[in-house]
Amino acid sequence: MRGPIVGRDGVDYTGAMGAARSEVVAGVVVAALVTGCLDTNPWFEEPTGSGGASSGMLSPTTTGSTTAEPLPTSTTSSESTTTTTTESTGGTTSETTWIETTDTGTSWPLSTGTTEWFSTGDPWTCGDGVVEGPEQCDEGADNSDTGACTTLCTTAACGDGFVQAGVEQCDDANFNPADGCVDCVVPHTCKELLELHPQANDGQAQIDPDGPEPMPLIPVYCDMTTAGGGWTLMERSPYNDPIGLALFKDAPENSNTPLATRYRMSRGTMGAIAINSTAMRLDCGGSDYLLTDAQSLFLGDLGPPGCANSAPVLYQEAELKQYKLTNVQLCTVFVGLGDGQCPGAWSIDEENQYDCLLDGYPWAGNNEAISPSSVDAFAVDPQNVDPAHDCHQPGAERRIMLR
Structure with a gap:
């Protein structure tokens, strides 16, 4: 009669049986959680089977005549690998399941500044000719502080501090009408x-x-x-x-x-x-x-x-x-x-x-x-x-x- 093949829960992998099944258990990662951590992981049920419960480590979920509760779907990005061993004793089938979970990371914008931000890890670059991220425009090498698209990849507008050639006479980026620039026009009188x-x-x-x-x-x-x-x-x-x-x-x-x-x-x-x-x-x-x-x-x-x-x-x-x-x-x-x-x-x-x-x-x-x-x-x-x-x-x- 074969016993369950387990990982790092304190149960020993024994004899040639362990060697013969090594291709199954080679990638197994055992979730080692102390009892105090269970409150923050409510989707795990308190184990009822034998095999390491007294050690304070999370025991494997053993299914016999009943079916174990399924694990809920995590809201984080991860990859899971499931390994199962099966043993029959006196007409009763016992399955021991181990879950290996590998966090693959989460992608989100890390910065929303006007010069660099990240989406799926790739930065945008003002001046590459591609409008992306917070850019309003991007004409590549034609970006100019006197043109329609500035070197900050913003569309030229009165009040941005840049004088657009052929459109604006001035741009002092303020609202003082007495300083010689009013709505990007220099008044004659x-x-x-x-x-x-x-x-x-x-x-x-x-x-x-x-x-x-x-x-x-x-x-x-x-x-x-x-x-x-x-x-x-x-x-x-x-x-x-x-x-x-x-x-x-x-x-x-x-x-x-x-x-x-x-x-x-x-x-x-x-x-x-x-x-x-x-x-x-x-x-x-x-x-x-x-x-x-x-x-x-x-x-x-x-x-x-x-x-x-x-x-x-x-x-x-x-x-x-x-x-x-x-x-x-x-x-x-x-x-x-x-x-x-x-x-x-x-x-x-x-x-x-x-x-x-x-x-x-x-x-x-x-x-x-x-x-x-x-x-x-x-x-x-x-x-x-x-x-x-x-x-x-x-x-x-x-x-x-x-x-």
Whole structure:
């Protein structure tokens, strides 16, 4: 009668029978678990057969007239080998079964970074021309930080910090509209900045009046509230300390400090902004203002020398002391005190319109003046003053702006 052939449960493999059956038991691995481990493996039943139970080792499952409970399927990846020995005694068949389990490992992503991750153990590589893992694109050697697919294998987009050639003008990867890059566009004027970012506030900003070349970004003051906003300041001249020079003269004042009380751009910068502008506004912070075409900025440049340098200017709107005119020509003097003690830079004398062959007293009409005699309205360097006029108030600042 043959006894069961067992493994490492303490039962001895004996005699030639063990040698004859060596091909069966050669690969057997016995699960050696102490009794305390059984609680964490509830699918194993407490062994009831003999043969090593008292040693504390897991005994083999012996089947006779009953069938052993099947082992449950593991949720981990593994390979199992089953070896069975059979013995008959007195008409009773006894089978002893041993289970060899080999863990084959589990595959899962080990990293989800943008440079390397693992699926079934193989890394992806940005630049190999194959879109895989977290890559949005991969054009191989054509990946470029100025192209449609960046060197990070991400699709080019505004805000990624890369400037896509032919699509973006800039990309600073932030949402500050005042730094010279708004939605990947470099604004030429404050008007363009406001169109790109309608929530922009009054204050200093960076613009590029002539595009990428040759002028760099420059600081400017943007008025985003007056008359719809989008105004770029050309000159700020205080009544108490006026600049007093014709606008066509190149006379910059604090040109890199647009928040200064006394401020004026260079003529070249003003001209570059005028090319991208349509309107010019002159006001002194109150209701009095003049509105004309942006190309009027340098009028008088080719005019006669001296204080006779004046000409009719077409104003879309002109308001003085609550008298408002539209689409009206007004004789305008372009030179001021700093140009040789002239009446005032960019001023209007409602009485003296005859030098331009225009009718006098245009505001009220019927030869009726609305200001004292010979007032140089809208000048902040006037020879003749109207104390009730916005531009002649103590502390007044005249602004000339383009949009």
